[in-house]
Amino acid sequence: MKRYILGFILITLSMSNFAQTTNDVLNLLIKNKSITQAQADSVRAEASIRQQELDTHKKLFFATTARPFEMTGYTQVRYQFQQQTGKIDGFDIRRARLDFQGNVNRYFSYRLLTDFAGSPKILDAFAEIKIRDYLNFTIGEAKIPFSIENQVADRKLEMPDRSQVVEALVARSTDVIGNQNGRDLGFQVGGSLLKYANHYLLDYQIGLFNGAGINVADNNNNKDLAGRLVVHPTKLLGIGGSFYSGTGFYGTPTATNHVRNRTALELNYENRRLLLRSEYINGKDGAVNRSGWYAETGYFLIPAKFQLLLKYDTYDPNTAVLKNRTTDYVIAGTYHFNNWSKIQATFTLIQKEGNTKTNNIGSIQYQITF
Secondary structure (H helix, E strand, O other), rough: OHHHHHHHHHHHHHHHHOHHHHHHHHHHHHOOEEEEEEEHHHHHHHHHHHHHHHHHHOOOOOOOOOOOOEEEEEEEEEEEEOOOOOOOOOOEEEEEEEEEEEEOOOOEEEEEEEEEEOEEEEEEEEEEEEEOOOOOEEEEEEEOOOOHHHHHHHOOOOOOOHHHHHHHHHOOOOOOOOOOOOOOEEEEEEEEEEOOEEEEEEEEEEEEOOOOOOOOOOOHHHHHHHHEEEEEEOOOOOEEEEEEEEEOOOOOOOEEEEEEEEEEEEEEEEOOOOOEEEEEEEEEOOOOOOOOOEEEEEEEEEEOOOOEEEEEEEEEOOOOOOOEEEEEEEEEEEEEEOOOOEEEEEEEEEEOOOOOOOOOOOEEEEEEEE
């Protein structure tokens, strides 16, 4: 009987903070001769050890919130060397992000993603309403449903840099509306349909957006429409397409509403060791037609550790102009130290039509997450 009493006391002490009331209980049990002094001292000693272990694993700080949330983040530090006159090699902080996510209940969730590299900005700020697998709503600032490479998180990219055509036509660094990190303010609905065996055969997303970019109000009364549809013949293979239709004030003259339309086709195959991805995107900005495509492959030479990657990446910023295309040949390697730390090295051989200058770029990027 005493063994069960001691076990109960030990469990109680493990769940408490070794409060004074618990000592009172032990003293009372000693007084009633339910346990001995030696047994009580043994319980106190073991509980003290367990409390020290709990204290050791406590977080360094606490946040009092109405509901629990998850906070993660990561930093990317890069060194670039460029074979181009006038370009300076050096280090930079590529990204420094904090990510807050949480569930209010089984139907409602939220996300707030911020970046402190360069000018601090909010990237994601949205709420999700998850009705069923086939019907989910996203309201706020989030990635537009266009292009498969745009959907891949920056910290999960196989290579440090996205393809030229994605940067130019998916609201990123060289888009006519400026770098919006592939995001916009709006409302979208999506989900997965037709479950077969262990996967869904169809994924869809469609949304209505301002078209002006992140953290800004719309600059016209027109709203932009975007959508993406992907068919999965097998769990590992996705074949799909996406579109974007919109207008906006950009370029010269800025007082004119210009068309900003895009279409894309995509293919993606991925298993534990092999990656195959390709995408073609065509865009029309005002009177200018642009197009490009890429093909990328990767293979884990050491499973889950070292991945070797190759990419062919070509882009034409104006199809009406001859000898205007830029083609990149990229070789890269990524070494994963563990699931929260990796280093990526790339070398890009750049060929610009009509330009005989050397523009090759190499980079080494280290990423650490928490």
